[in-house]
Amino acid sequence: MSVKHSKHSTLAQFLKVKQAARFLGVSVSTLRNWDRQGKLRPVRHPMNGYRLYQRDDLEKILGPLLLPRDT
Secondary structure (H helix, E strand, O other): OEOOOEOOEOHHHEEEHHHHHHHHOOOHHHHHHHHHHOOOOOEEOOOOOOEEEEHHHHHHHHHHHHOOOOO
């Protein structure tokens, strides 16, 4: 899978593995394990093949964790 080019997606909307792990508060190893398990679907940079994560996908993962809890 490669980064799809459209007028709405720019490279700024994507994070590298280390950046995405920091954004989610997990280790790089955990992020790669989630990839293998199919929990996340990175795209590949068209020039170098690096994994890239869409910021929107990562925010969806964090969404339920950021909701206020009933106490």
